[in-house]
Amino acid sequence: MLRGLEIRDMLIIDRLELDFRPGLNALTGETGAGKSILLDSLGFVLGWRGRAELVRQGAEQGEVTAEFELAEGHPAWSVLEEAGIPAGDELILRRVNTADGRKTAWINDRRVSGEVLRTLSEHLVELHGQHDDRGLLNPRGHRALLDAFAGHDDLRAAVRSAWRDRAAADKALAAATAALSEVQAEEEFLRHAVGELDKLAPEPGEDEALDARRRLMQGAEKLRADVARAHAALGPEGAEGPMGDALRWLEGAADGVEGRLDAALEALGRALSDLGEAADEVERCLEALDFDPMELERTEERLFAIRGLARKHDVAPDELAEFAATLSARLSALDNGARDIAALEAAARAARAAYDTAAGRLSASRRAAAGALDAAVEAELAPLKMERARFETAVVAAEAGPEGTDEVSFTVATNPGAPAGPLAKIASGGELSRFLLALKVCLAGDARDVTMIFDEIDRGVGGATADAVGRRLRALAEGGQVLVVTHSPQVAALAAHHWRVEKSVRQDQTLSTVVPLDTDSRVDEIARMISGDEVTKEARAAARSLIG
Template sequence: MQFMLRALEIRDMLIIDRLDLAFQPGLNVLTGETGAGKSILLDSLGFVLGWRGRAELVRSGAAQGEVTAVFELSPGHAARAVLEEAGLPVSEELILRRVNSADGRKTGWVNDRRASGEVLRRLSETLVELHGQHDDRGLLNPSGHRAILDSYAAIDAELAAARAAWAKRREARKALEAAQAALEAVRAEEDFLRHAVDELDRLAPMPGEEAELDTKRRMMQSAERIREDIVRASQALGNDGAEGTMANALRWLEGASEKAEGRLEGAIAALTRAMAELDEAGREVEDCLDALEFNPQDLEETEERLFAIRGLARKHAIAPDELPELAATLSGRLAALESGAENIAALTRAVSEADAEYDTAAAALTEARREAAGRLDTAMATELAPLKMERAVFRTEVAGGEPGPEGRDAVAFTVATNPGAPAGPLNKIASGGELSRFLLALKVSLSEERNRGVTMIFDEIDRGVGGATADAVGRRLKALAEGGQVLVVTHSPQVAALGAHHWRVQKRVENDATLSTVAALDAGDREDEIARMLSGDTVTKEARAAARALLAG
């Protein structure tokens, strides 16, 4: 046994003050008179699993109600993935606890960590399946029929291929649409692009060129004004000026140095250094004079290019140094326009290839589903006959639907209760008793592929049937519980007799308060309970004999 609901502890919920249940593998049956509190057990279990149900659950006079459920998890159980995703501790034992205060506040824990009702509900989907005559959480919901059939068909590989093909198809279409939109946007400004790129290419501005041209222009404009002073300075520094005077002074000092007994060496060294600096200054002045030599036409050409660069920058509302980058950007957009048709053609081919790949994957899914539908219908026919519904016809319809990541099939379970009668949805065609048996037959047919890893709960699914049919229901429930765990709330003695473990739900009055209790029954107690179920309040010898016969199988 790899999974089961091991324990359910209830404190101060409705008419239950304290209740500890230790469930077992196999078929667990709960019996009791109507109103004894069997539904409260399910309400309490639903509460700790986060299901939305009755608003007022706290026992009258209590400050709060509390329910704890303990599950055993196998290494690969689906609940482990939910726990990991929620950042909750994972172990072989899963403990769910939820408290409902008298003012309506609800607080949940998973393995002693706070958890939301949403996390509890997601866990419950991997832990428990509840089925009854008004089952709207599972097999009666048409939106889940395709997933049920896929699980029965064991087509994980085909589903993975379809999902991958759908994703590839979606991406290919997205890329084509984006390219088409971009091309249309570029085409709308084609004339502007061609003119702007041509204008930028003819001017060919360079980074930093505007600043260089501005400096050159200002230099040429001021050249005449400063040239005269620079020439004077050059003359003052030259042989006829400072350089000549300093050279004479150096020659005179060097001539007198021998007789000055070293007193002029410092002066001579300083003057030598000064002569070197003076020479450097003279060269710099000459270089400046050379730079100031220009042709008036150079000024005109410099100004013309400078104004052209500034004018184009103003036209595009950017800085002059940003013109080269703009030229590259606009050239790229124009190139995209010119190569756009070729790119669109390539993307269109990619979409066609992705469509074909998806069509192939979807067709494989349809074929696999139709084959599995035939097998499921055959299995259902085999199961319905012992349930006294041999004239009923169950059909798994696989029809065309909207394309999606899991193919383009719509799957629906339909029934016709009599030959020649029109088929329709399960919950629209079948009566209460028939619906119970359809659900049970379907669960048994799906059991090998789908039902392992969850505790299945059947709430009075045998209502409206008796005798041999009730016995057939019980035997299918027993078969369904082999290797797993099934909990059945039942009024049928035939079903109760086939249980591996039996609990009786009773009411008692204590201090003017009505309370519900649940007791595990041994062999003798089981005989008493089943006899009561057969005969009512007065248990006869015949009822006891019949109970023994039922228990003997």
């Protein structure tokens, strides 16, 4: 609830501090005293759009600070958390308007945008009056108000979930259909390219291997001749023969030289062994260099085919195998596309059917709640001397969406046989005020976390009707907080707390202030509201009677 409001240099207010309380708070005063300025200032700190010129003449800037007390679990806390604003035991809003029109706002000393203020204000304050386009007169909010009255949150949640599922199914179907259309447009290319690639069947790294084998075979003839000569030089007709002869000769002479040839024999044996290994390696190399001339031709043909296909598809030769797999997958998607589309179409139909079912249940509940709301509002209209008026909650078909398939609007007919129409267009000022009050009484529910402000909602009524208005305002304020700007003594007399707005001229400057009233001052103020400028004994007695 609103605990305090501090205003500095706004319009005709130089400095004003107000401490509001729970229950019904009445603000009274003569016409033009500045009651609307209080609402303008409160709307300013809440981020509402209002007057362009707010700074008091001669001041550099105007400033408004509002302090709110929030109960545990209040919806405002989630707004603060989302905005990254630290929460404490109190919520303080402050907004400054400079003389040149610049506006700056803070929440708990954290600078914020006007949009954050407006979002937060939706959970803090409700303004109801003849010129209110944010509350009950705004048709865009009527569906939410009816849903709150109906209390069918489970049905709304089911519709939102079904809408998400429907949207996801439609999106998947659209994406698959678009992808299939795209693939179908290149079907001829895909089938030809995949066939060509499948026939060639390139493998990763094959280009490099073929190129190496080709170079080897191209130089093999000259290389083989040199290697063959080396092989001959190492073999029995070459180095191996003389070395073998030398070994045999020395072995025959070794016994006669008393061990002097042992070392030579060992070295020569090792040399013959190494020579044999070298000859074996050279022989294996000769075998590798021994190729079929047709193999070179086949190798070159495949190498050129791979490189030609890579150029054709503008990919690297080593990426050809991966490219082939990609094209094969696309062709497979094309071949399976009709089956996949059929499955997605079935899923989309099921999702739409589930949504239609959920939306139908919500529509039925809304229509039932509309009838109950109409009866409740008309029951409230009778004590307000509008028993011949008719209130109707119109629920009509609308485009499907996450909130269902209904459009809701509150319509009224002020006299039997008269056509029904929107609240703001059909009802006169006094009638509209009473319609709004009756509707608010029926819609209040458990909304005790919001400060409700009624701006001259009792205009045009008096006597027993004004008393009925006051009693309903007092009932709304039970357990919560209601601020009413009123000219009705019956309404003011039922308030738990009373302030008088006064205007005075000091040093040729008009200023407005607000004075809290004690019991005696309150009697005088209500007496003034009864009798006018001249307060009589009879008026004071009537005031005491009203206050009870």
